[in-house]
Amino acid sequence: MKRILYTFLLLLLSSNAHAALNVFACEPEWAALTQQLAGDKASIYTATGPLQDPHQVQARPSLIARARRANLVVCTGAELEIGWMPVVLRESVNDAIQPGSIGHFEAAKYVTMLEVPTRLDRADGDVHAAGNPHIQTDARNFLPIADALSKRLIQLDPANTAFYQQRLADFETRWREAIAKWEKQAAPLKGMPIIAHHKGFPYMNDWLGLKEVAELEPKPGMEPSAAYLGEVLNELQQRPARMVIRAAYQNERPSEWIAERAHIPAVMLPFTVGGTPQATDLFTMFDDTIQRLLAGLK
């Protein structure tokens, strides 16, 4: 009896603690995608929360400790994490996850980048050489990223190849259906002029046909002064906008200031999984994004 119990305990321990892969996801959307593709084969740690500015993260010891144990890091790349990931990677002293190794995955490498600058000047603010890094706001981008990430999971854990292939096929089917649904729902948004707090949504705008006429930040990453907001408000008389959008992690005050004076709604979007109570996974993140934009039209 004792022996049986012991064997049972061992089995229990191994099934719980024995996910094949230890994944360090830089942002919640990549944790969510890894979860879709790897299921219980991965134990996933998410380095940043949905209400945190992903450009501004501290390379805390807890992040470094997690990176030390990881077999795979899944990040946006395109310099989004340039302020903290190089430190986390260096301090982790973990060869398996350094740039260029199989354990280092950057989603931005698999999509067409927008807003790639023709010149780089610090005076232009927080501009990234590889283009705008906020690729997760276009649902279509998840297809090539999922394909590449699934291949990477297989490289790292070949024993579970069939499992990962099945999960990918299943995700792709459900994702394609969802994209068709979202595009249909979002049809009334096409051509709609908007203002954005930060240049966080060019991929979504490109996908759904929204027209960004202004940003509230004078330069990317720089909070607007009252005088600058006044200028934006003046320009709106020439180029009216239907709403002002921002990511959940951004300060609501500049949006609210403009919204009140221009008599347009301020619309907060989840931006990542967990950004709103409704955005519990990748599917509901886009459901909620589109519902909030449509509600702003009314």
Ligand SMILES: [Zn+2]
């Ligand atoms: Zn940004």
